[in-house]
Amino acid sequence: MRLTCLVASVMLAAMGSLQAAQVYKWVDANGVTHFDAKPPTGQAATPIDTHAPPPASPAKGSQNEDDVDNDPEQKAANDRVRQQVTEQEAQTKEFCDQARTNLAQLNNNPRVRQEVDGELRRLTEEERQAKITETRKAIADQCH
Template identity: 50%
Template sequence: MRWMILAATLTLAAGSTASQAAQIYKWVDAQGVTHFDAQPPVGQSAQELETQKAVTPPPPPPVRTESSQEQQTVDAKVKKQIAAQEAKRKEYCETQRTNLAQLQNNPRVREEVNGEFRRFTEEERQARIAEVKKSIDDTCN
């Protein structure tokens, strides 16, 4: 909670002083209109106005506490889970690519149903090829 308050305070302080750090010029044109701008006019004299310079506060030192160690432990666990999921995804993709090759190269594909082998019709084989291609496109790319 204290860190959030400190971060909000630093953000507000930096934002309010940053707008005051730019150089401002003042001049009056031929019609008598006074102008203020960050760029002086070309071929005309301008008065340089004093502005406050922004003071950048030093960054807060990194905090090393037990919660940092706990966070590192959690991070390591999450990275391990992500690596395991990625390995499973790669294995699945490899299996699907093998299945696709078998379906495309073998017009006499069989499937085991209730302990008996049954041959796919051409329509079933083409439908299964489309399903496997979609699965590969959705998961493996």
């Protein structure tokens, strides 16, 4: 137990010293940027602060929400997109509900009939199994 604690303590101490190592950045004569723990000899290198997070860059083309709210064309476009998304979600839900119902019927009823050319005919077991596989795949692909 003591040995395990000692080994874990040594490993943690070693990891801390690795994180504290200085990193240098420089560009060589070919324009290639390099990063290393040792600066190159005879060439200027910039020390990098590895503990500071990178600066946050503003998103290109981002608008202030107030600007969007004040632009009637943008507001109308946003409303149209929201309406389309709502309609698509409703269609997907309807499809998924119907597909799940069909799958339950295919699983529970070995005597499934299908209308072909205006006539009802019974599916063979192979056709029924193919429909089950097809319906399961459609549910997995379309429904969440």
